[in-house]
Amino acid sequence: xxxxxxxxxxxxxxxxxxxxxxxxxxxxxxxxxxxxxxxxxxxxxxxxxxxxxxxxxxxxxxxxxxxxxxxxxxxxxxxxxxxxxxxxxxxxxxxxxxxxxxxxxxxxxxxxxxxxxxxxxxxxxxxxxxxxxxxxxxxxxxxxxxxxxxxxxxxxxxxxxxxxxxxxxxxxxxxxxxxxxxxxxxxxxxxxxxxxxxxxxxxxxxxxxxxxxxxxxxxxxxxxxxxxxxxxxxxxxxxxxxxxxxxxxxxxxxxxxxxxxxxxxxxxxxxxxxxxxxxxxxxxxxxxxxxxxxxxxxxxxxxxxxxxxxxxxxxxxxxxxxxxxxxxxxxxxxxxxxxxxxxxxxxxxxxxxxxxxxxxxxxxxxxxxxxxxxxxxxxxxxxxxxxxxxxxxxxxxxxxxxxxxxxxxxxxxxxxxxxxxxxxxxxxxxxxxxxxxxxxxxxxxxxxxxxxxxxxxxxxxxxxxxxxxxxxxxxxxxxxxxxxxxxxxxxxxxxxxxxxxxxxxxxxxxxxxxxxxxxxxxxxxxxxxxxxxxxxxxxxxxxxxxxxxxxxxxxxxxxxxxxxxxxxxxxxxxxxxxxxxxxxxxxxxxxxxxxxxxxxxxxxxxxxxxxxxxxxxxxxxxxxxxxxxxxxxxxxxxxxxxxxxxxxxxxxxxxxxxxxxxxxxxxxxxxxxxxxxxxxxxxxxxxxxxxxxxxxxxxxxxxxxxxxxxxxxxxxxxxxxxxxxxxx
Numbered sequence: 001x002x003x004x005x006x007x008x009x010x011x012x013x014x015x016x017x018x019x020x021x022x023x024x025x026x027x028x029x030x031x032x033x034x035x036x037x038x039x040x041x042x043x044x045x046x047x048x049x050x051x052x053x054x055x056x057x058x059x060x061x062x063x064x065x066x067x068x069x070x071x072x073x074x075x076x077x078x079x080x081x082x083x084x085x086x087x088x089x090x091x092x093x094x095x096x097x098x099x100x101x102x103x104x105x106x107x108x109x110x111x112x113x114x115x116x117x118x119x120x121x122x123x124x125x126x127x128x129x130x131x132x133x134x135x136x137x138x139x140x141x142x143x144x145x146x147x148x149x150x151x152x153x154x155x156x157x158x159x160x161x162x163x164x165x166x167x168x169x170x171x172x173x174x175x176x177x178x179x180x181x182x183x184x185x186x187x188x189x190x191x192x193x194x195x196x197x198x199x200x201x202x203x204x205x206x207x208x209x210x211x212x213x214x215x216x217x218x219x220x221x222x223x224x225x226x227x228x229x230x231x232x233x234x235x236x237x238x239x240x241x242x243x244x245x246x247x248x249x250x251x252x253x254x255x256x257x258x259x260x261x262x263x264x265x266x267x268x269x270x271x272x273x274x275x276x277x278x279x280x281x282x283x284x285x286x287x288x289x290x291x292x293x294x295x296x297x298x299x300x301x302x303x304x305x306x307x308x309x310x311x312x313x314x315x316x317x318x319x320x321x322x323x324x325x326x327x328x329x330x331x332x333x334x335x336x337x338x339x340x341x342x343x344x345x346x347x348x349x350x351x352x353x354x355x356x357x358x359x360x361x362x363x364x365x366x367x368x369x370x371x372x373x374x375x376x377x378x379x380x381x382x383x384x385x386x387x388x389x390x391x392x393x394x395x396x397x398x399x400x401x402x403x404x405x406x407x408x409x410x411x412x413x414x415x416x417x418x419x420x421x422x423x424x425x426x427x428x429x430x431x432x433x434x435x436x437x438x439x440x441x442x443x444x445x446x447x448x449x450x451x452x453x454x455x456x457x458x459x460x461x462x463x464x465x466x467x468x469x470x471x472x473x474x475x476x477x478x479x480x481x482x483x484x485x486x487x488x489x490x491x492x493x494x495x496x497x498x499x500x501x502x503x504x505x506x507x508x509x510x511x512x513x514x515x516x517x518x519x520x521x522x523x524x525x526x527x528x529x530x531x532x533x534x535x536x537x538x539x540x541x542x543x544x545x546x547x548x549x550x551x552x553x554x555x556x557x558x559x560x561x562x563x564x565x566x567x568x569x570x571x572x573x574x575x576x577x578x579x580x581x582x583x584x585x586x587x588x589x590x591x592x593x594x595x596x597x598x599x600x601x602x603x604x605x606x607x608x609x610x611x612x613x614x615x616x617x618x619x620x621x622x623x624x625x626x627x628x629x630x631x632x633x634x635x636x637x638x639x640x641x642x643x644x645x646x647x648x649x650x651x652x653x654x655x656x657x658x659x660x661x662x663x664x665x666x667x668x669x670x671x672x673x674x675x676x677x678x679x680x681x682x683x684x685x686x687x688x689x690x691x692x693x694x695x696x697x698x699x700x701x702x703x704x705x706x707x708x709x710x711x712x713x714x715x716x717x718x719x720x721x722x723x724x725x726x727x728x
Contacts, residue, residue, distance in 0.1 A: 002140050004123045007067065007176040009144025010151070011169055012116045013587060015074050016041060017152040018166040022081040023108060025236045027101065029251030029361065032498050035562065035693030039686045040105055041113050046682035048117020050675055063126065064177040066119045071173035071204055073111050078166045081108050082218040092222070093254065117682070124674045134674055135598035135660030142591035142656065149584025162231050163215040164208070171204040222252065228318050232310035234363065239318050246319055255357065256288035258323060261456040262389070262426060263289030263355070268457035269428050270351050270387035271297045272443040273420070273436050277350040281305070281379070283339045283367065285355020292326035294353065296452050302332045303346070309336040340366060343375045352376050352386040359408065359486065359493035368408050370487045373415040373431070383434045386416070390427040397477065400503060404496035406483035414485050422465055423474045440466040489633055490701035498694070523700045527711040535715040538722065545722040546662040547680045552716050554684025556622055557655030559709045560629065561586050561648060562692040563702050567633065568644050585645045589652020597660035610665045612720060618661060619716035622654045626713065630706035665723050
């Protein structure tokens with residue numbers, strides 16, 4: 001039965017990663033979708049764990065039948081997600097309505113999540129009936145999840161498409177009964193069972209070699225003019241071509257098309273503001289013409305840092321030579337590296353051109369923070385300029401757009417004394433240690449002297465840009481805005497990007513000023529209020545105290561995990577690839593925590609039971625860990641992947657240890673513990689995931705969120721005191 005428990009964990013985590021990646025692409029890479037999807041997943045898994053909770057042990061045949069059912073549902077779910085925008089009548093390139101989005105997310109997640117919750121409950125009961133404990137079953141399932149997370153990351157690293165990983169997961173689910181069941185040696189019964197087992201396994205096995213062609217066919221649902229699609233460590237890249245015009249999508253967001261003016265505007269405004277740019281550093285966006293436009297300035301060298309090597313590979317293979325030729329120019333040096341990690345190896349730049357997407361996600365926000373600008377400053381020569389751009393409306397800004405733009409400007413102003421904003425087709429912002437020219441005659445003179453022929457940034461355009469009323473109006477609006485500087489620890493832009501996204505479905509948010517509620521005092525009040533409610537609720541029976549204790553552990557663990565995941569995205573940006581690895585490290589902690597407490601219980605013996613002080617120590621350790629994490633993020637920052645991995649492991653260990661402690665101390669009959677405790681654990685995780693993404697991080701930042709979690713853990717100590725021993 002341990003193998004079946006491990007199979008539940010393996011297919012659960014691998015399937016979860018596959019589905020989250022697909023949903024991220026289906027909803028245009030909005031990171032909020034990851035958190036909402038994870039919250040919905042955990043909620044419905046907890047509901048699945050409650051289904052038939054009073055039923056002691058189902059038949060073995062029924063338990064085993066759940067595995068091929070999961071495999072079939074997963075395959076159908078992949079097809080459904082690819083067609084969500086078509087099925088719900090979405091207009092290409094636009095968001096579905098909020099009702100349609102929530103309905104689509106629920107339909108994509110509910111069947112699988114309920115099935116997995118039911119699956120663990122039934123298999124765990126079988127394990128307990130065979131002499132095991134709920135803590136032991138939880139540990140074994142977590143080990144399976146550990147392997148599933150490693151597999152998800154390994155498949156992406158080896159170049160497998162996410163769709164192929166989904167087929168492999170479906171195959172694993174369908175074949176699990178063959179691997180773990182004890183088959184009769186001879187007779188009709190053996191042939192009958194083998195026939196049905198092979199029948200369920202055959203479809204995904206036959207589909208596996210066809211997964212690449214099927215992947216492309218399903219991608220054409222949303223991209224009928226598909227040329228190429230590939231999953232990279234950072235996103236899914238899709239290239240289309242129609243009548244000679246190429247378009248490039250990342251997570252189905254249009255990022256570049258061959259007729260754009262974006263590269264010309266960014267480069268020309270920055271280069272003409274510098275007397276003689278000889279050394280130019282381009283960070284991202286080189287494929288959309290920024291490198292080609294930089295070469296018009298006749299520099300000595302253009303250093304192009306590209307985060308996504310798969311993107312370069314696809315451009316080289318797919319785009320016509322005229323679009324890739326600038327990257328082969330003798331003056332251009334292409335480096336495939338994470339720009340934030342590579343900056344400390346550079347010096348003496350005249351221009352730093354940041355061509356990354358706007359700070360609408362954790363992936364892109366890391367290039368618009370105080371920390372990033374501080375890393376750029378030492379690289380610039382005396383008159384050096386750093387240039388960024390923000391996609392925004394040309395003439396009318398909502399309150400949310402103003403606050404987001406002002407947060408980036410504040411971050412620049414905290415590093416550079418001279419900041420200049422150009423309200424063009426997109427918002428181009430220049431920053432330097434030296435005064436920046438605002439006289440159009442200076443820029444026009446340099447344009448003519450260099451003999452540059454532009455399509456957009458011409459002499460009339462420069463005169464209009466610097467002399468129209470909008471130029472001064474934007475300066476005044478940004479200077480008067482009460483905005484906090486965008487930073488790694490407090491990603492203000494992440495908050496406003498989420499609110500801007502939500503305002504598409506709730507227009508009342510467009511001109512709201514919710515930032516005034518984002519104060520430490522408000523956060524402290526809400527946390528104390530929530531802690532008080534939990535403490536009052538726990539004054540009931542011992543059973544309620546145990547359920548609340550597990551709920552708090554799941555809540556705290558998920559909030560801590562989500563904060564560390566966002567921090568990991570800020571420091572490394574490869575969450576799309578390593579989502580499985582991040583989940584794996586937490587799952588490893590879950591396995592170790594449950595195993596350790598179960599081991600202690602078996603050594604003490606059934607009569608002695610677990611001492612309540614052990615639970616108090618575990619809860620106190622979780623509280624201290626959150627305080628330490630909050631302090632480290634605020635004072636030092638956590639930039640090491642090894643350290644983030646270790647902290648995720650510790651969070652998982654303490655979360656599972658508290659779960660195991662309650663199950664072993666509070667329940668004499670272990671089968672009765674499975675449904676309520678597993679559901680409480682998942683419900684806490686659901687609330688933690690959604691609260692972190694929607695409220696805590698956007699409004700209070702990473703470190704303050706962890707301080708608030710520590711306050712929420714405080715009621716766990718009196719709850720432990722109520723667990724006096726096993727009930728009947």
